[in-house]
Amino acid sequence: MAEQVDVVIVGSGFGGSITAFRLAELYRAAGADPRGIVVLERGRRYKHTDFRQSMDIDHLSDVYNLIQGNGAQVVTANAVGGGSNLYLAASLRAPTETFERRDRRPGDGPERRMWPAELSRRSLDRYYRRAELGLRVNRPTWAQVSKSGGLWAATLRAAGHTCDRVPLAISPRRCVNAKWCHTGCIFGAKNSLITNYLPSAERLGVQVRPNLRVDSVRQSSARPYRYLVSAAAMDNEGPNPTRQPSGSTVELECKVLVLSAGAMGNPSILMRSRNDLPALSDQVGKNLGVNGDHIAAIEYDPNRVHQVLGLPPYRHFFQGRPITTMSYDWWVGRRNHRFDGTRFNLQEIFLSSLTNFLYDDGRAPEGDPSWWGLQKKQAIANWANRIELLAMVEDTHDGQFYGVPPQGGGAVKPNSGPVEVGLFNYGLSEQSLAVRESANAAMQRIAETRGLGRFMKLTETQGAYASHPLGGCRMAGSADLGAVDHSGAVFGYEGLYCIDSSIVPTSLGVNPSLTIAAVSERCAELLTGRAGDLGLPARPARFRPAIPSEIVGDRVVPRHRGS
Ligand SMILES: Cc1cc2nc3c(=O)[nH]c(=O)nc-3n(C[C@H](O)[C@H](O)[C@H](O)COP(=O)(O)OP(=O)(O)OC[C@H]3O[C@@H](n4cnc5c(N)ncnc54)[C@H](O)[C@@H]3O)c2cc1C
Secondary structure (H helix, E strand, O other), rough: OOOEEEEEEEEOHHHHHHHHHHHHHHHHHHHOOOHEEEEEEEEOOOHHHHHHHOOOOOHHHHHHHHHEEEEEEEEEEEEOOOOHHHHEEEOOOOOOHHHHHOOOOOOOOOOOOOOOOOHHHHHHHHHHHHHHHHHHEEEOOOOOHHHHHHHHHHHHHOOOOOOOOOEOOOOOOOOEEOOOOOOOOOOOOOHHHOOOOOHHHHHHHHEOOOOOEEEEEEEEOOEEEEEEEEEEEOOOOOOOOOOOOOEEEEEEEEEEEEEEOOOOOOHHHHOOOOOOOOOOOOOOOOOEOOOOOEEEEEEHHHHHHHHOOOOOOOOOOOOEOEEEEEEEEOOOOOOOOOOOOOOOOEEEOOOOHHHHHOOOOOOOOOOOOOHHHHHHHHHOOOOOHHHEEEEEEOOOOOOOEOOOOOOOOEOOOOOOOOOOEEEEOOOOOOHHHHHHHHHHHHHHHOOOHHHHHEEOOOOOOEEEEEOOOEEEOOOOOOOOOOOEOOEEEEOOOOOOOEOOOOOOOOOOOOOOHHHHHHHHHHHHHHHHHHHHHOOOOOOOOOOOOOOOOOOOOOOOOOOOOOO
């Protein structure tokens, strides 16, 4: 017998947490009990003190999924709070031009504006503001910019370019400049969802249930209930978790179902449910994107840094916040960069110095053999002299899921480790390749300014490498072009929603979380506006959305603060 609740939300990342909080507010305002709102999350629940400043494979296996698809590698999160636990907290509004894009992959429908007519930078601004308040986004001062970010800013200036500071969802009071956001912040300095939207929703009464993976959904005929959700209990806890289903399942019946499992999660849930949801758009599982992520690096000559930039040797690469500066010079306002599909932004990001295996040594793909891996060793020997760059380019969404794992989940998970096999193809379009080459040329020119350094292009890692998957259930004006409408409502199914990264229809030119949050705030507002029609408490006229409280909880408080 299924447990009957009002709302099931699948996934507790940006889309899920924001929707849960806004629905809980509505319930309280209407005098109803928010315990009828249930969030199902496949991953574990962590306090800040449970995270580890370590690349230990066991911790990575707990919090990460490294999904190897055909033509792209994608990194996603697996825990209560979703990607906000791991993200580097760069929180930017997408530029106006993003929402006006008309370029698209060959064969992807008629000439049109790729975002639904209801969404523009102007119409999203109030939701951006709401999300910025919830996530406590602030722009660092130049004194708070990391050494690596400052080096990038100085390099850009020497090359005749501008640079700006990146707004961050990091508390300036709690941050100790450890530059270690990516396996969870033990200091509770990052304004992850587990410090704001999610605990605020729980305080209001929402139930968050970890270690439950939703694999498929069915329609219910027991009105007012509409959907049946089955979830597999995951063996995630204890000393030797298998991180596989433990064998037991739970079933919930709900009036409203919100899928917020992300771009790597929602498409497979819907594709697996197609027999029971036959009217789903055939766009489900298509138009998967990587937000134009394109990684490269500069290896500096410390003498030239001193002579040309007047900076001391670059030693403090390991300190600061992981993302602090970027240039928009290739986006707008410059000749030749006004056109869709040609623009990109260049951001300094702390990546491979952490892992030393994230990307390659930049050797030419053909040419002299590198006996003994000499070039790799040289690159590693110089790693303290390099910075990584993330170009976010205007590519097209080139991916498509071709199947779903028969044993459940969004990707095939062969064992308890973090690596999974994604059942999707990713073939970069001509535009996606060309705009990446333009970004490479710009980065190379800057790197080589007055002999400052050497440009290191990704040459050994083929295809796309991304931590910003988008799409797979994109928004559109009609079911022949997308899976959901501008409010996240799934075409053809009353009360069924996708609210998260999976509905974003194009690359953004900036890191995506704030846009996902703003789009989710907007979808949640439209959902609460329709709540009465869907059998939930009707929204009272006096209802006003509030700012979620800051609830940080246990954290490590260092005795000696970093500078
Ligand atoms: C290392 C790293 C650094 C990043 N840095 C930045 C940054 O600095 N700035 C930025 O803007 N973005 C950054 N991102 C990207 C950002 O985290 C994501 O874009 C964002 O989290 C996506 O939000 P979402 O709500 O769509 O999904 P998620 O936040 O991924 O949440 C989805 C949730 O659903 C759960 N789930 C999935 N499938 C199921 C299922 N079947 N059943 C139940 N639960 C399920 C997942 O475990 C997860 O908790 C980073 C990502 C990574 C991995």
